[in-house]
Amino acid sequence: MIIQATAVLADVPVETLRTDAIQTFLKQETIVVDIVTDDGAVGRGYSYTIGTGGTAVLALLRDNLLDRLIGRDSRDIEAIWRDLLFSTRATAVGAITSLALAAVDTALWDLRALRAGLPLWRLAGGFRDRVPLYDTEGGWLHLSSDELVKGALASKKAGWPGVKLKVGKPRPGEDLERLAAVRAAVGDDHDIMVDANQALTTAEAIRRAKLFEQVGLGWFEEPVPADDISGHAALAAATSIPIAVGESLYSISHFREYLAARAASVIQVDVARVGGITPWLKVAHTAEAFNVVVCPHFLMELHVSLVAAIPNGGYVEHIPQLRALTRAEMEIADGHAIAPQTPGLGIDWNDDALDDLRVA
Numbered sequence: 086m087i088i089q090a091t092a093v094l095a096d097v098p099v100e101t102l103r104t105d106a107i108q109t110f111l112k113q114e115t116i117v118v119d120i121v122t123d124d125g126a127v128g129r130g131y132s133y134t135i136g137t138g139g140t141a142v143l144a145l146l147r148d149n150l151l152d153r154l155i156g157r158d159s160r161d162i163e164a165i166w167r168d169l170l171f172s173t174r175a176t177a178v179g180a181i182t183s184l185a186l187a188a189v190d191t192a193l194w195d196l197r198a199l200r201a202g203l204p205l206w207r208l209a210g211g212f213r214d215r216v217p218l219y220d221t222e223g224g225w226l227h228l229s230s231d232e233l234v235k236g237a238l239a240s241k242k243a244g245w246p247g248v249k250l251k252v253g254k255p256r257p258g259e260d261l262e263r264l265a266a267v268r269a270a271v272g273d274d275h276d277i278m279v280d281a282n283q284a285l286t287t288a289e290a291i292r293r294a295k296l297f298e299q300v301g302l303g304w305f306e307e308p309v310p311a312d313d314i315s316g317h318a319a320l321a322a323a324t325s326i327p328i329a330v331g332e333s334l335y336s337i338s339h340f341r342e343y344l345a346a347r348a349a350s351v352i353q354v355d356v357a358r359v360g361g362i363t364p365w366l367k368v369a370h371t372a373e374a375f376n377v378v379v380c381p382h383f384l385m386e387l388h389v390s391l392v393a394a395i396p397n398g399g400y401v402e403h404i405p406q407l408r409a410l411t412r413a414e415m416e417i418a419d420g421h422a423i424a425p426q427t428p429g430l431g432i433d434w435n436d437d438a439l440d441d442l443r444v445a
């Protein structure tokens with residue numbers, strides 16, 4: 086039985102300047118939830134933003150959600166998730182609610198895995214213990230072509246199978262020049278993905294996709310606004326480049342609509358933004374039914390275990406997120422992220438660092 090549930094907010098400084106076509110990472114607001122049961126077990130979950138809304142998530146948890154956990158059986162994760170969602174119907178479906186639900190849900194899964202004595206990747210499915218990794222950290226939009234090439238060559242040398250580059254420069258030719266420079270440097274035997282962060286119109290996205298096809302891309306991510314399913318469907322029908330979406334979708338139904346419309350062929354469901362591990366797995370299994378691969382957005386320290394759990398997992402995205410809040414980093418070997426083998430979520434929190442970076 087749950088006897089205590091608390092939430093804190095920590096601000097983690099960004100490790101490097103991160104820019105894309107629409108925004109800059111300001112900081113990593115990290116919302117951490119601890120759930121304590123009457124037998125003394127503690128589950129810890131988390132959620133995040135890249136700079137705004139963290140205090141709103143914290144307020145929703147403290148004012149409306151955490152009290153509802155007291156007295157519940159921590160194993161009843163589906164019932165708790167549904168109850169919390171329905172208790173916030175006035176603000177759901179939406180990002181703030183999903184981020185708050187995720188912090189609770191991941192803590193409950195941590196408890197479940199600790200009790201089972203299993204690592205998350207095995208508890209949640211158990212498909213493989215490592216997954217391929219691609220780097221985003223060397224592909225930000227403000228970097229020069231030379232810097233992009235340098236970053237891509239470094240990750241290739243380290244044995245990583247792919248990189249992602251931001252696109253959305255004012256002129257299409259400038260995007261193409263940058264992509265072509267990286268392709269020339271890394272050769273054909275390396276995946277290059279691109280991400281426009283919803284910056285383009287559908288017509289412009291179709292125009293650029295035609296240009297980009299000569300580069301041989303792994304996917305074209307968030308080419309147009311994420312709520313424009315028909316725009317994505319039109320683009321997907323017009324190009325041979327796989328279309329990737331998911332980081333800006335907040336419920337399982339949104340993913341169903343995309344999949345049913347054949348508007349996306351890479352699903353990037355984000356465990357925080359979709360509301361936790363419970364809905365994440367439902368999206369992943371729905372994608373499997375459509376023969377679509379799942380390559381989640383960000384949160385590599387948690388997504389490594391989830392991608393390892395499912396048969397239709399693809400890449401994990403390399404952007405270190407929790408380095409400042411943990412004692413051990415995600416293990417990387419031969420271009421793969423290694424799923425933690427310890428029971429629970431496998432995140433080795435540093436409570437002193439969490440205290441230091443706590444702002445609320």
Ligand code: MG
Pocket residue numbers: 280282306307332382
């Ligand atoms: Mg993206």
